[in-house]
Amino acid sequence: xxxxxxxxxxxxxxxxxxxxxxxxxxxxxxxxxxxxxxxxxxxxxxxxxxxxxxxxxxxxxxxxxxxxxxxxxxxxxxxxxxxxxxxxxxxxxxxxxxxxxxxxxxxxxxxxxxxxxxxxxxxxxxxxxxxxxxxxxxxxxxxxxxxxxxxxxxxxxxxxxxxxxxxxxxxxxxxxxxxxxxxxxxxxxxxxxxxxxxxxxxxxxxxxxxxxxxxxxxxxxxxxxxxxxxxxxxxxxxxxxxxxxxxxxxxxxxxxxxxxxxxxxxxxxxxxxxxxxxxxxxxxxxxxxxxxxxxxxxxxxxxxxxxxxxxxxxxxxxxxxxxxxxxxxxxxxxxxxxxxxxxxxxxxxxxxxxxxxxxxxxxxxxxx
Amino acid sequence: xxxxxxxxxxxxxxxxxxxxxxxxxxxxxxxxxxxxxxxxxxxxxxxxxxxxxxxxxxxxxxxxxxxxxxxxxxxxxxxxxxxxxxxxxxxxxxxxxxxxxxxxxxxxxxxxxxxxxxxxxxxxxxxxxxxxxxxxxxxxxxxxxxxxxxxxxxxxxxxxxxxxxxxxxxxxxxxxxxxxxxxxxxxxxxxxxxxxxxxxxxxxxxxxxxxxxxxxxxxxxxxxxxxxxxxxxxxxxxxxxxxxxxxxxxxxxxxxxxxxxxxxxxxxxxxxxxxxxxxxxxxxxxxxxxxxxxxxxxxxxxxxxxxxxxxxxxxxxxxxxxxxxxxxxxxxxxxxxxxxxxxxxxxxxxxxxxxxxxxxxxxxxxxx
Numbered sequence: 001x002x003x004x005x006x007x008x009x010x011x012x013x014x015x016x017x018x019x020x021x022x023x024x025x026x027x028x029x030x031x032x033x034x035x036x037x038x039x040x041x042x043x044x045x046x047x048x049x050x051x052x053x054x055x056x057x058x059x060x061x062x063x064x065x066x067x068x069x070x071x072x073x074x075x076x077x078x079x080x081x082x083x084x085x086x087x088x089x090x091x092x093x094x095x096x097x098x099x100x101x102x103x104x105x106x107x108x109x110x111x112x113x114x115x116x117x118x119x120x121x122x123x124x125x126x127x128x129x130x131x132x133x134x135x136x137x138x139x140x141x142x143x144x145x146x147x148x149x150x151x152x153x154x155x156x157x158x159x160x161x162x163x164x165x166x167x168x169x170x171x172x173x174x175x176x177x178x179x180x181x182x183x184x185x186x187x188x189x190x191x192x193x194x195x196x197x198x199x200x201x202x203x204x205x206x207x208x209x210x211x212x213x214x215x216x217x218x219x220x221x222x223x224x225x226x227x228x229x230x231x232x233x234x235x236x237x238x239x240x241x242x243x244x245x246x247x248x249x250x251x252x253x254x255x256x257x258x259x260x261x262x263x264x265x266x267x268x269x270x271x272x273x274x275x276x277x278x279x280x281x282x283x284x285x286x287x288x289x290x291x292x293x294x295x296x297x298x299x300x301x302x303x304x305x306x307x308x309x310x311x312x313x314x315x316x317x318x319x320x321x322x323x324x325x326x327x328x329x330x331x332x333x334x335x336x337x338x339x340x341x342x343x344x345x346x347x348x349x350x351x352x353x354x355x356x357x358x359x360x361x362x363x364x365x366x367x368x
Numbered sequence: 369x370x371x372x373x374x375x376x377x378x379x380x381x382x383x384x385x386x387x388x389x390x391x392x393x394x395x396x397x398x399x400x401x402x403x404x405x406x407x408x409x410x411x412x413x414x415x416x417x418x419x420x421x422x423x424x425x426x427x428x429x430x431x432x433x434x435x436x437x438x439x440x441x442x443x444x445x446x447x448x449x450x451x452x453x454x455x456x457x458x459x460x461x462x463x464x465x466x467x468x469x470x471x472x473x474x475x476x477x478x479x480x481x482x483x484x485x486x487x488x489x490x491x492x493x494x495x496x497x498x499x500x501x502x503x504x505x506x507x508x509x510x511x512x513x514x515x516x517x518x519x520x521x522x523x524x525x526x527x528x529x530x531x532x533x534x535x536x537x538x539x540x541x542x543x544x545x546x547x548x549x550x551x552x553x554x555x556x557x558x559x560x561x562x563x564x565x566x567x568x569x570x571x572x573x574x575x576x577x578x579x580x581x582x583x584x585x586x587x588x589x590x591x592x593x594x595x596x597x598x599x600x601x602x603x604x605x606x607x608x609x610x611x612x613x614x615x616x617x618x619x620x621x622x623x624x625x626x627x628x629x630x631x632x633x634x635x636x637x638x639x640x641x642x643x644x645x646x647x648x649x650x651x652x653x654x655x656x657x658x659x660x661x662x663x664x665x666x667x668x669x670x671x672x673x674x675x676x677x678x679x680x681x682x683x684x685x686x687x688x689x690x691x692x693x694x695x696x697x698x699x700x701x702x703x704x705x706x707x708x709x710x711x712x713x714x715x716x717x718x719x720x721x722x723x724x725x726x727x728x729x730x731x732x733x734x735x736x
Contacts, residue, residue: 080663110473295448
């Protein structure tokens with residue numbers, strides 16, 4: 001595995017050298033982790049003309065949630081009086097004779113950027129931009145294997161919840177129980193704050209669990225994901241509580257299901273982001289629900305739960321093979337509730353079987 | 369309650385006007401919440417020469433974890449195509465004739481700062497610095513009342529855990545159970561990631577729960593806190609598992625207890641931050657454990673779990689009445705484990721009874 005990180009760093013270094021920066025300072029945690037194999041809290045990565053160095057504010061604990069730093073990197077633990085590791089990295093770069101250092105202007109605050117610049121007035125700070133994020137877009141098979149395990153864990157946690165008694169329990173409790181089950185099944189933690197929404201709350205993206213209790217006749221929508229070795233996934237499902245769904249519930253469910261399927265089926269290498277969004281969105285639009293649909297109908301996922309690409313009407317770009325994305329349309333009717341269906345899939349060539357569904361819990365409308 | 373927020377905003381506006389900025393853009397979430405009463409995700413607050421405006425990327429949900437925005441503020445929900453609310457706020461400020469806008473350079477990234485600046489080339493962006501953080505240092509009685517409730521909730525959750533069977537359970541499970549109990553008792557969530565450390569892990573600050581199971585003879589150290597209406601607290605205790613603590617365990621416990629008591633007893637209006645740190649630290653130093661002690665022996669707490677002041681050897685400044693702080697020394701012996709004891713207290717005048725202890729769980733060495 002170790003070689004992978006060296007190759008990733010080499011690609012980034014080449015790219016920056018081509019634009020005139022011999023040094024690169026990576027501070028965004030997911031980017032540090034991608035390039036270094038591990039990102040202890042607060043660590044920054046310096047790619048120099050010489051050795052690559054991971055600067056840590058304290059000794060890494062070996063916690064699997066942080067990952068394990070690549071052994072080919074020099075690991076420097078700073079004394080507790082050293083202050084910001086980014087400033088220490090800039091000093092190191094200057095000492096090594098670097099004249100131009102590319103930094104992540106979308107991650108460093110103005111105050112931190114100024115502190116980094118002040119250690120060496122003649123050190124030019126360039127903007128690395130989203131270079132690492134772009135490199136992270138297409139995943140290798142080891143990354144996808146981690147995401148597959150994360151998805152299995154989420155499927156298991158959700159499956160177990162469905163077997164338990166739900167009526168009378170609060171959204172908060174169901175969310176906490178899901179998170180406990182993720183950990184039981186080997187997750188390093190939840191991939192994001194678990195959302196459980198009942199009755200009038202159901203179908204809202206990102207609803208934060210409240211004290212509302214599950215009632216007979218409710219829609220229950222759940223969005224949950226696991227973090228496994230840093231890689232994340234996302235699954236969202238909507239169920240009906242009680243024996244027989246109402247007609248409006250069946251109708252709304254079928255609509256969102258059709259939209260979600262259209263999105264999934266449009267995933268292919270070369271498909272424009274906006275076309276995938278359009279495939280999903282037009283079905284909801286045509287049924288008169290266009291206005292309430294979220295700005296995105298899906299997004300990339302990997303070391304962060306919300307990565308590029310964005311599947312949105314104005315998004316520019318085309319899918320590649322081995323890009324994992326979510327497809328997650330929803331409709332919420334104020335006062336009544338609604339439906340969200342959300343899968344994590346990996347874009348694959350037609351010859352490789354088309355899009356690979358990672359989250360395999362059934363999308364039939366279950367009455368629980 | 370509403371008036372409180374108006375008064376806070378007035379103080380900040382006066383301070384900025386005195387330094388030449390007629391407009392203030394607050395983006396750091398805890399600062400937005402402090403001044404606006406509520407901070408829906410992504411919201412920014414503009415204090416202008418005219419009306420104050422809270423700009424939200426979407427309709428606030430009324431989630432208690434976000435707080436309830438002050439009704440005397442204008443609330444603007446931006447269309448989903450609007451992009452960064454900070455940029456929209458800068459445009460609004462320019463339209464209102466503001467020439468100098470103070471922004472939080474310690475919070476805005478370089479990229480965001482540039483985007484804010486680009487909407488109005490003649491709008492001068494000044495640095496607000498830590499003005500709001502400084503205003504937040506001394507708490508009013510309503511804030512302290514919320515922290516008192518948060519501490520009660522954490523005490524209850526911890527007390528219940530101690531009544532359950534611990535041997536054989538993993539650190540992760542105990543941490544998840546504590547977090548569930550916080551919510552059961554009315555917390556809006558945990559104040560920070562709960563830490564449970566057993567055996568050789570015990571006594572380490574910020575240890576992330578692992579799959580290690582509790583064994584007879586272990587030290588068990590727990591650090592937990594609740595978030596109640598945005599306000600946080602922190603409690604840390606160490607226990608022994610089994611009937612009789614070993615001699616080294618009693619000795620180490622007594623030492624950390626004495627250090628923590630010295631810190632608590634040194635809390636008074638006018639006491640220098642460094643003297644409070646010294647009171648705690650010197651006892652550990654004298655016993656030969658100085659080297660492993662954390663850079664801070666305590667810190668402020670409120671809307672964030674880790675606020676100013678820092679109780680550290682080089683900290684500058686003096687305590688005021690109504691400043692809540694933690695006192696949290698610990699000693700960790702590599703391979704054996706250790707002890708941490710952590711309370712949240714409010715600095716009070718001697719005439720008012722001296723430091724007010726918010727976290728009241730016993731600090732006797734319990735054998736569980």
